[in-house]
Amino acid sequence: MPSRLAEDQRFPSWKIAFLQYVVAATFLVLLGGYWRLQIGQHRRYEGQAERNRVRNLPVIAPRGRILDREGRVLVDNFPAFSVLLMRENAAGLVPTRVEAMARGLHLDPVEVQGLVERTAHLPGFQPILLKQAATLEDISFVESHRVEYPEMALIQVQQRFYLKHTVAASMLGYVGEVSEDALGKPGSKYHPGDVAGQSGIEREYDSVLAGEDGVRRVVVNSRGQEVGSETTIDAHPGNDLRLTIDLDLQMSAEMALGDRTGAVVALDPHTGEVLAMVSHPDFDPNDFAHRIDRQEWERLTKDPEKPLLNKATQSHVAPGSVFKIVTASAALETGTIRSDYTIQCPGSVTIYGHTFHDWVWEKHKGHGSVDLHRAIVQSCDVYFYTLGKLLGIDKLAYFAKHLGLGARTGVDLPAEDPGLVPSPEWAQKAFKRKWWAGETISVAIGQGAVAVTPIQLAFMIGGVASGGVFHRPHLVFRDQLMALGRDLSDNAVRSFPLSESTLAEVTRGMWGVVNEGGTGSSARVAGLDIAGKTGTAQVVSVDLKESENNSEFRNNAWFVGYAPSANPEIVVGVLVMHGEHSWVAAPVARDVIKAYFDKRLPQKVAPEPLPSQARVAPPLIPSPWR
Amino acid sequence: MMLRTVRFRDFDWFLLSLALGVAGVGVLQIYSTTMHSALAFQYKKQMYWVLAGCLLALLVSQLDHRAILGLAPWLYAGSVVGLVALLAAGHRGTGARRWLHVGGLTLQVSEMAKLVIIICVAAYFAERRDKSVSWKDLALLSFLVGLPAFLVALEPDLGTALTFVPIVGSGILLAGVRGRQVAVLCLVGALMLPVGWHFLRPYQRERLRSFAHPSDNVQGSGYQVTQSKIAIGAGGFWGKGIGNGTQSQLGFIPVSHADFILASFAEEQGFIGTLLVLLLYLGLILRLLDGAQLAGDRAGALLIVGLASVVFFQVAVNAGMMIGLIPTTGIPLPLMSQGGSSVLFTFLGLGLAIGVKMRRFVN
Numbered sequence: 004m005p006s007r008l009a010e011d012q013r014f015p016s017w018k019i020a021f022l023q024y025v026v027a028a029t030f031l032v033l034l035g036g037y038w039r040l041q042i043g044q045h046r047r048y049e050g051q052a053e054r055n056r057v058r059n060l061p062v063i064a065p066r067g068r069i070l071d072r073e074g075r076v077l078v079d080n081f082p083a084f085s086v087l088l089m090r091e092n093a094a095g096l097v098p099t100r101v102e103a104m105a106r107g108l109h110l111d112p113v114e115v116q117g118l119v120e121r122t123a124h125l126p127g128f129q130p131i132l133l134k135q136a137a138t139l140e141d142i143s144f145v146e147s148h149r150v151e152y153p154e155m156a157l158i159q160v161q162q163r164f165y166l167k168h169t170v171a172a173s174m175l176g177y178v179g180e181v182s183e184d185a186l187g188k189p190g191s192k193y194h195p196g197d198v199a200g201q202s203g204i205e206r207e208y209d210s211v212l213a214g215e216d217g218v219r220r221v222v223v224n225s226r227g228q229e230v231g232s233e234t235t236i237d238a239h240p241g242n243d244l245r246l247t248i249d250l251d252l253q254m255s256a257e258m259a260l261g262d263r264t265g266a267v268v269a270l271d272p273h274t275g276e277v278l279a280m281v282s283h284p285d286f287d288p289n290d291f292a293h294r295i296d297r298q299e300w301e302r303l304t305k306d307p308e309k310p311l312l313n314k315a316t317q318s319h320v321a322p323g324s325v326f327k328i329v330t331a332s333a334a335l336e337t338g339t340i341r342s343d344y345t346i347q348c349p350g351s352v353t354i355y356g357h358t359f360h361d362w363v364w365e366k367h368k369g370h371g372s373v374d375l376h377r378a379i380v381q382s383c384d385v386y387f388y389t390l391g392k393l394l395g396i397d398k399l400a401y402f403a404k405h406l407g408l409g410a411r412t413g414v415d416l417p418a419e420d421p422g423l424v425p426s427p428e429w430a431q432k433a434f435k436r437k438w439w440a441g442e443t444i445s446v447a448i449g450q451g452a453v454a455v456t457p458i459q460l461a462f463m464i465g466g467v468a469s470g471g472v473f474h475r476p477h478l479v480f481r482d483q484l485m486a487l488g489r490d491l492s493d494n495a496v497r498s499f500p501l502s503e504s505t506l507a508e509v510t511r512g513m514w515g516v517v518n519e520g521g522t523g524s525s526a527r528v529a530g531l532d533i534a535g536k537t538g539t540a541q542v543v544s545v546d547l548k549e550s551e552n553n554s555e556f557r558n559n560a561w562f563v564g565y566a567p568s569a570n571p572e573i574v575v576g577v578l579v580m581h582g583e584h585s586w587v588a589a590p591v592a593r594d595v596i597k598a599y600f601d602k603r604l605p606q607k608v609a610p611e612p613l614p615s616q617a618r619v620a621p622p623l624i625p626s627p628w629r
Numbered sequence: 630m631m632l633r634t635v636r637f638r639d640f641d642w643f644l645l646s647l648a649l650g651v652a653g654v655g656v657l658q659i660y661s662t663t664m665h666s667a668l669a670f671q672y673k674k675q676m677y678w679v680l681a682g683c684l685l686a687l688l689v690s691q692l693d694h695r696a697i698l699g700l701a702p703w704l705y706a707g708s709v710v711g712l713v714a715l716l717a718a719g720h721r722g723t724g725a726r727r728w729l730h731v732g733g734l735t736l737q738v739s740e741m742a743k744l745v746i747i748i749c750v751a752a753y754f755a756e757r758r759d760k761s762v763s764w765k766d767l768a769l770l771s772f773l774v775g776l777p778a779f780l781v782a783l784e785p786d787l788g789t790a791l792t793f794v795p796i797v798g799s800g801i802l803l804a805g806v807r808g809r810q811v812a813v814l815c816l817v818g819a820l821m822l823p824v825g826w827h828f829l830r831p832y833q834r835e836r837l838r839s840f841a842h843p844s845d846n847v848q849g850s851g852y853q854v855t856q857s858k859i860a861i862g863a864g865g866f867w868g869k870g871i872g873n874g875t876q877s878q879l880g881f882i883p884v885s886h887a888d889f890i891l892a893s894f895a896e897e898q899g900f901i902g903t904l905l906v907l908l909l910y911l912g913l914i915l916r917l918l919d920g921a922q923l924a925g926d927r928a929g930a931l932l933i934v935g936l937a938s939v940v941f942f943q944v945a946v947n948a949g950m951m952i953g954l955i956p957t958t959g960i961p962l963p964l965m966s967q968g969g970s971s972v973l974f975t976f977l978g979l980g981l982a983i984g985v986k987m988r989r990f991v992n
Binding site for chain 2: 016022036037044045
């Protein structure tokens, strides 16, 4: 049927056909675009959709608690909140956003911006810790700004709590955020914001105490609200650690040292167990449990008394006259002298053209006629100068090393100081010079370059008093370490047997120091069989001397005491820094030894009749930290 | 003029089926993306609009399009008055003034204006016998279409205003535009761009900027396109299934039941679903254009081509902006996006077009 419409009235058909081709071509382009996205780049966008939807929130494993030998809690945790930055949920971390978040959390925007930039290279799924120990205000800021800042997330964490605050602080150590240096080390298992032990037991046993964090996969909507949770990898809490420390003894030692600078170490020479370890001045590790403020950190690190240093294991000071036990043992064992070897002490002696003074020189008198026993009891320097000359440095150094000096004791604490036993080889190596003969004379009385730590000295005296058996000091029971799979293969007990006669002579001397009116008389307690050796050593640490602007020259006071005098159960090393004389150190050791036996054998020690008022007195150990 | 009865045997059931297919997919997708939200009833409302649109299409197809073309001046005047009234009385507070409340219903006046412009352009060229368009025609048309387009753009609804361009474009193409004229029009358009930029609202400029540099502003306006691309890409070949699209279900795609419905559909139904929908649209548009070839008169052909060009323009722009080929503008996907006015007037247009085809031998 022909159309009644005139041909010229119709539009040319090519025009509509042209439109049809345009349409078809456009659809081809569109289909190509969808093909590219849905098939070509499917994997990539699938991952992006997953990251949109899922948040991997860390579940923080609580650290193991630290207990004393009787199971009393020294270090625990309490729940707190941390604010995280979930960068994969963050569309664009432009500075204005970062600044707004920092201000809301009361953080320094510049610091936070720096943190964001420093962590920019890390994979996006790793959350960045914005703030620890979030306050209620911080928490409500995060909760009320979910829409504006969906990249902020709150997680519950376990914050470290040191129940006794400053007690045993430098031994227990503290925890803190893993430093960026440690993060950068190859093979580092830490993530930014992880908390790890930074010193002391916390650091030494970090792998035992630290748990394994879990992950909670939660589904969030575009506003960052949790709408469900998927899989959860549970957190494995860390293991509790039981220390050989006795809290009661520790408190006694803390009290005995008081606010003086120094250290106290109590060891069981039978086992090597550390029963107490004090280092003063101290600090409160709770200050480190969340980010420590700058002022407090400056104070702790700039203090010339170095509160963060564990003086029981990390001080490097001359042993003074305590070293005479080494000299005496060496002289007897090598047969250089017999115990009845006697000299006249006029108060000084000239050896190798140099006059060496006795410590009693200032009083313009000598010790008179002294044999070995009297030399130890009275700590006669002239006698030991003479022994030094007779022995020579090689024999002295040999015995010093084999009696436990000049090397780390191996106590399970980080960064122990090895001390120093000087020798001609050392002089050559350290200073490229010859050994001066006069040095031997100084070393014989524990002066000169010879240096020890309090734990080393207690270890040495404990070993000598036990006849030459040296148990490596340790703070964690061996059976627990073995149960935790720690390698204990190396020798924990070392033997350097001393002859019966030497042992008898040396221990008799140390008993006399305390009980025969010797230099350690102030350590004497009726009913307790205490022995020991005093020491007064010149301060060798240069920076400590310089920091002391007073003209008064003050010495380090030593006392290492033990009880009973035969086969001791406890040995206590005390260092009081800048104490004028050794008798300030001896009473500290006495108090600790007394506290040990008061607790251990209450019925064995006959209580002395006390005034009636004292009987109702409060317990011996007050708790000023409560 | 005699109005003869036309039989439903001549009715283009295939065209209507294609349209219904697209609309059905839309209802299903609206259901999927809103079922867990406060908008869970929307798919039902959409269904009623689709049914109403179908009935209207059947009714309108019975009318002689030439009678409707005769009403063009009145329709035009009504639209302009409606748009002005809307601008004057609309809720200034909400920012956008698009809807007219008639009884319990809300009508989007710009959607009606779109259909009216199609009719007006057809009416303008229907009676002309010239083989080409004169400069005067161009100027007059520019003014006639420019006025309502400007009013719509003021609402602000730049997307709908832009849909007027392909209507005029296809009209002058059919009526015989010369190359020189096209060149001049392009030049004027290019010169207008800076002026247009000046009139754009801050958010519209932001959209254009983020189109040029999507990664600059991922959280802001670039966010929408980024999220829609993630949704589409994540859909893969087979899709995640109804209700399983995390991008749409968890609110990462904006208005996943309206302008961005294709992104949520592509996420849940995959490339296979996208292919199906695009083929349905392609079939619909090509079928319409076939009808224009067969139309009994110039007016009918212009009507159909106008409608086809609008549908094509909207599909191409909407589908293109989902994958970042085109800057984001508020252009819904015809028949699929949730929105009663759009569905209703698209079906009305389809009814007119089918009527033209049915009447091709009747003249």
